[in-house]
Amino acid sequence: MKVTQEKLPDSQVGLEIEITAEMSKQAYDQVLRKFMRSANIPGFRKGKVPRQVLLQRFGAAQVKAAAIEELVQEAVEKAIAQEEVEAIGNYQLKTSFEDLINQYEPGQPLTFSAAVDVPPRVSLANYKDLSVQAEEAKYDPEKVDSVLAEYRENLATLVPVEDRAAQAGDVVVIDFVGKLLVEGEEPEEFEGGSAEDFQLELTEGRFIEGFVDGIVGMQPDETKEIEVTFPEDYPQEKIAGKPTVFTITLKELKEKELPELDDEFAQEVSEFETLVELRASLEERYSQDAERQIKSNKEGALLEALVTHLEAEIPHTLVQREVDYLVTQTAMQLGNQGIDIKKLLTKDIVANMRERAQPEAIARLKRTLALGEVAKQEAIAVEESEIKARADEMLADIDDPQNVDMDRLQEIVREDLLKEKILAWLEEHSTVELVPEGTLTAAQADEAAAEAPELVAETPATIDVEATAADIKDGETEAVATEETTESKQ
8 A cells, every 4th residue: 555645734644545456346345245234125135135236226326435434444544554653633534535436446546635633743942041030929927817807707696786777797687679760660670689588798799889888877677768770791681780779678687796716716617726726827828828829920930931932733633632621620610519511511602611722722732742842852751659659648648549540640640740840940940030929910911901902801711610600500590680699598
């Protein structure tokens, strides 16, 4: 079998394959025998149908088409093996199938063209002496105080109040009825705009603007009308941007009684015996978080700089595999949020997810290829003993290690360790300048806004789990007028 190779763009190899006359005849005869064995033609037993009757029944073109399908598949596989092509994914037939049917004569040679994806062709112009900036991340001692304050809020006791008006921070139980205000018409109630025995904390952001402020100052058993306007971008189009009047009755007024910040409190919210120990643990955690963030910022800056020196043709097969991985990961996250993905991931939503994933898939592949090229040039590798030590460490934290796929675990550990080594090498051979937190983020936002202000808020770089969840929910049900009605009633 004669095969001619051709280098194609996008990391493909073209194959011009000449099928021998013998292969051509064998394939045709084999297909005919299959048809004869399976054909059910009145007047003839299976396997005893004459060739000419069979061709009249099914048509010469159909038999040829079946033979060509087998010929092409077999020929491409043999060509790949014969030429030692490192193919990934399925082949693509470049010659028109209709032309092949017209050209094909059993017992005569047949030539066709196909293309196969091959591993990316990679060139890394420079990877040494990179000079980058990365944002620093500082531990903020006030974060410990804010976390402890949240813990206290979670343990707060609600105490009834009767001798004063409602204040910000109180918790109220209200009945309310909302009506849309339409000029020249009577106010009209709308779906989701009413509730009874609704518990609400008087904190800004809980409802649409003006709702909470209107309740502040009300006395128990007081009824009051509050006029508000729904935001223009409100999820429910029927009421977005519409003026509304709510009739509110304050049924109960409660204030939060916070627990004392002492050792007893520490024991209730943690495994520590004293408040001092709890504080020390939180300080250590957030200090380590800051260090990890700095490390991540450095690595991100180095990778971004590294990829700018990369030239790579990435085959479609690899991009689609990476897209599949990202979509699968997103689906798993949505499932963990309680969304029935089998029911709600419609064809359109999945297509939208795949479109959103494409830029990130390409970016991830470029980063991987660039790191791989550094490892190749500098002979950076991971020892089996290192893999075993890290895997054993991970298994020690797993309740049931017997159910772990050890081959997959070792593969993941190998990839992680190799990436760590490559990034450590890059940092050692580069200059990384730490700049104040927020400096680069603000500069990038300004640059993006200057280049394409109308696209900044519309072009997703990755699959946004929250956006996807919102797409699903928008397709499933309409939004209620007040976003917390259902949650607060539970």
